[in-house]
């Protein structure tokens with residue numbers, strides 16, 4: 001399986017990092033070795049001094065598809081979760097400055113945190129999904145998918161023009177504003193429509 005992540009999909013987040021708004025989805029990938037599951041602790045890597053959390057709605061692809069048209073894209077996913085796209089912001093800033101790919105900042109071990117998935121049909125409005133991240137009991141990110149620049153279906157249509165999507169692939173759909181650093185001992189709790197789906201510690 002593969003993990004595809006959308007960057008800059010919420011206006012306020014693009015602005016907080018001084019990034020221009022994209023006219024097409026910006027995406028990058030993480031390997032399967034970056035997965036952290038089962039609410040296991042995240043261990044701060046020693047190659048970065050600035051690991052940021054980014055809470056994102058994650059779609060799980062449910063069937064094989066290539067060149068998927070936007071109007072059929074909804075047939076390719078039926079469950080969603082919430083994940084953390086851990087980012088070595090200091091390394092990413094250096095990559096950006098040098099015009100290099102982001103892999104060392106985005107694809108390291110444990111950088112893709114997921115846990116429980118729920119049926120899309122179980123949320124009140126699949127086009128306006130509320131989600132949030134609490135850090136040590138304080139809500140630091142609050143998002144609603146209606147604020148995405150590119151919808152789930154637009155993202156899937158775009159990605160699948162380049163890359164075949166397979167059952168079990170994950171798509172991180174972008175983070176709202178409020179990203180920031182984590183430190184040892186931090187407790188992260190992420191929820192969708194007030195249902196906690198992810199709950200883990202930084203060690």
Ligand code: ZN
Pocket residue numbers: 005006007054056085172174175
């Ligand atoms: Zn992200």
